[in-house]
Amino acid sequence: MTSGIIFLLIVVIIGGSSFAHYLRNWYLAQKVKEQYDNKHNAYDAILQQYIPYYRNLDAALRDRFLKRTLIFRATKHFEFVEMEEEDHMSLLISAAAVQLTFGLQHFLMDHFHKIYIMKRDYHYGLFNVPFQGHVSEDGIYLSWNNFLNSYANYSDGDNVGLHEMAHALAYVNFPEHEHAGEDEGFQYRWFKAFTNTGREVFNRMQAGEMNLLGSYAATNYQEFWAVCVENFFERPSSFKIQLPELYDAICKLLNQDLLKQGIFLEPVNDNYSEY
């Protein structure tokens, strides 16, 4: 009898939570559809203006990018710290995440629910140097002035938006990290495609090798990865010439290559029902 009640309770709890999940998905889908229908042209113009990656896509891929950006944005909570929110801010920040994961099936970085936006460089913890951004258990943090500057100077290999999104993507996928394994597809590619080559270059840099990644990349392996991402997107040609194996490894990991016609290595099927 007792076990029967417990069983019933379990069914109700599981059934209830999946119904809530279904309702939430339905609500998000409606919201995204409404935004897409009503503001498509305005959002397209904003992305074209600020995001060079988006500007260089063909029309079909731009449409896919915009949809993913709206979905990503709808699933996150944006908190503006001591600054006024404007509509384009969360759109552009979402676009940085979508750029990084554009070749991946699993693009929502769903470990993170909160994105904090500060007006400019800020102090964090006991560190003396001001931060432009960081990622921690409770969310992704970005400074707005540095975010904008990074996209305005889009060829110096320095981009705080892409840098922090790279940390966020790795956060749940680094094998040594406690949250590792939440995205198995990515993690598999991480092992296979990136880590062997990446570790080798990183070790050489720690031993003193200089290359286009710059000395900050030798700080630790996490920074190395984030700096790789910045250079992969902002200076793909020089990256490929200087470190061809590492460049190829990142292409495989992210399933995209900016120097290739059509960008993707393998086709990506969008299945929006998963959010």
Ligand SMILES: [Zn+2]
């Ligand atoms: Zn970093």
